[in-house]
Amino acid sequence: MKIIKDNRGYATGIIMLILLIPILLLLVITIEEYEHDVNSTVESLESNKIKTSTENFEEELILLTKQSLHEVSLDVIGSGRALTNSRKELKEVLQSKVDNATTRFLENNIIISCHIDGIDSSDNPFDIEVHYSLEATLNSSKSKISKKECRLVEITDADYPVYDPLPTLKTGAVFDDDRVYYLNRLSGYITLDAGEAYSNAVQPVTVRQCPYNTYPEHGNHNNTMLNCIKNHYYHNSHDGLCLLCRLENRTSCKDYGFETFIIPTVVMEQAPASIDHVLLNDKNAQYNGNNIRLDNNTIIYLDNGHKVKYGL
Amino acid sequence: MNSKGQIMIELLFYLIIILLILSVVIYLMATLDDNQVTRINSRELNNILEDSIATLTETTGKPSNWDKDINNVVTVGLRSNDNSLISYNKLMQLKSNYRLMNSYFPSGVDYSLTLYPKNSPNDRVLISGSEYLDNRKQIRSKSVEVVFDYDYTIIPFNNRSDTDICPLNHNDTWACKALTIGDTSLSNGEYYIVTDTSASYQLTNTYSQNVSGKSSGVTNINDDLERLVTADNQTIYLHICTKDNTTSLVYDTNNRQEFLNSVIKPEIYILNMKVAI
Numbered sequence: 120m121k122i123i124k125d126n127r128g129y130a131t132g133i134i135m136l137i138l139l140i141p142i143l144l145l146l147v148i149t150i151e152e153y154e155h156d157v158n159s160t161v162e163s164l165e166s167n168k169i170k171t172s173t174e175n176f177e178e179e180l181i182l183l184t185k186q187s188l189h190e191v192s193l194d195v196i197g198s199g200r201a202l203t204n205s206r207k208e209l210k211e212v213l214q215s216k217v218d219n220a221t222t223r224f225l226e227n228n229i230i231i232s233c234h235i236d237g238i239d240s241s242d243n244p245f246d247i248e249v250h251y252s253l254e255a256t257l258n259s260s261k262s263k264i265s266k267k268e269c270r271l272v273e274i275t276d277a278d279y280p281v282y283d284p285l286p287t288l289k290t291g292a293v294f295d296d297d298r299v300y301y302l303n304r305l306s307g308y309i310t311l312d313a314g315e316a317y318s319n320a321v322q323p324v325t326v327r328q329c330p331y332n333t334y335p336e337h338g339n340h341n342n343t344m345l346n347c348i349k350n351h352y353y354h355n356s357h358d359g360l361c362l363l364c365r366l367e368n369r370t371s372c373k374d375y376g377f378e379t380f381i382i383p384t385v386v387m388e389q390a391p392a393s394i395d396h397v398l399l400n401d402k403n404a405q406y407n408g409n410n411i412r413l414d415n416n417t418i419i420y421l422d423n424g425h426k427v428k429y430g431l
Numbered sequence: 432m433n434s435k436g437q438i439m440i441e442l443l444f445y446l447i448i449i450l451l452i453l454s455v456v457i458y459l460m461a462t463l464d465d466n467q468v469t470r471i472n473s474r475e476l477n478n479i480l481e482d483s484i485a486t487l488t489e490t491t492g493k494p495s496n497w498d499k500d501i502n503n504v505v506t507v508g509l510r511s512n513d514n515s516l517i518s519y520n521k522l523m524q525l526k527s528n529y530r531l532m533n534s535y536f537p538s539g540v541d542y543s544l545t546l547y548p549k550n551s552p553n554d555r556v557l558i559s560g561s562e563y564l565d566n567r568k569q570i571r572s573k574s575v576e577v578v579f580d581y582d583y584t585i586i587p588f589n590n591r592s593d594t595d596i597c598p599l600n601h602n603d604t605w606a607c608k609a610l611t612i613g614d615t616s617l618s619n620g621e622y623y624i625v626t627d628t629s630a631s632y633q634l635t636n637t638y639s640q641n642v643s644g645k646s647s648g649v650t651n652i653n654d655d656l657e658r659l660v661t662a663d664n665q666t667i668y669l670h671i672c673t674k675d676n677t678t679s680l681v682y683d684t685n686n687r688q689e690f691l692n693s694v695i696k697p698e699i700y701i702l703n704m705k706v707a708i
Binding site for chain 1: 441445448449452455456459594595596597598608609611636637638639664665666668
């Protein structure tokens, strides 16, 4: 009995086609599910990568800021030319370093766009505020990090020393190997009678914060005061200039600043007070202090206000 | 072979294959819903597990100091606010309030969060959730290696990166650092010198008084400091001979002396989370 006449193979072809449909369906379902799993895994990996890269970039931003402060302060003290707008110029230097850093991240397919919104002094004169806007994403990824931040960057990192340019800018003192040699320039700059007490004075100019942070402790023992002087530490001061104003060679500063001692070379009964913002101030704002002997070789001159401040 | 017989055999063959495929398709259609639900559940379970453990180990929680005010917790995260380690304070707070994470999981999902030292898996401690996840259709588990921040204040004395001259004019084999210490900090906690071998140390105050000693392992220096500190907020220099040793100053306000060795050699723990439906 001949049930199907299939001399040309039509029936076989049709049956094979019908057989293919469920197989194709199964294939499509399997591929879709697999793709969905892969996509969710990729998304999670991508967002992790962006998060880690952003954290790494922000760490680098801190180092770049320290590097910029080091280079700019070195340039100012070396050239003797003050900045006209330290905030703007530091921002530009940092922005160019940041742009280079983002290019390196781009090699790993991470697109970071960081704009330095501004650089400003902070409540602690030994820190600088860096304001920035950051966007990070991966090539062809939906994940994105977008933030606006302000970070405090310390200016006292020994690996990126920041130099105090004020002595050079005010008096033309000679800078060499992290210290300035005043020769007769400071004594010439001082308008009070006993200015020669500072002839040939030498001052290290790396900004370092004094660890004796309860200042009257300086007066507990001569060794404490001598240790502070040997290290040429800087101290918080309302009257002292902040770093940004020092880079601009200003005489007054609305921010909280710092001050340091300039050690005299000649012993007198009375001489201009050995504080940098007194000696390097406007010539009519200098004032005298009394002789305080710390050891056979070291004396300083301090007015009553600073004597009280340092417990002397 | 005659042609009629061949057609019959071919037809039979096709019929068998069609029946086979139809039964597979019917079976799949019938079980597709179940399978999809199971697969979705399985994926969701995986997502819940991944998200929960990532939230726990990679975030500080919301608010980040939730461990201080347990009544206003939005999200539980165990990461320390100061570094990328796991905060021991937050972990202990979660252990004491083991229901805190219940709202993370949909109803019907059970979970367990346990902790054990990597080199001692039998010392397992339940932190949150149920101890046993019995009679469950599906269970997923994930382990993460963690290191704890015991909320010590740690000042490493390993490298001398600055060029400061210390009050005792020590050379480069010494690391000398100034600390602000007072009666309050002495009464609120304990100062320890923690070293991997042994280290000579000296303490000086701003009156040029000094105390010397030798530390091996963990040494409490509160008594030495009390001899030098006469008021609140005094500058004390700690000088440590760091030649051939790794040494840190540790300030502990939580009375956690038993974990001090982890400052030099951190112990690795395994945080394991299981979720089940």
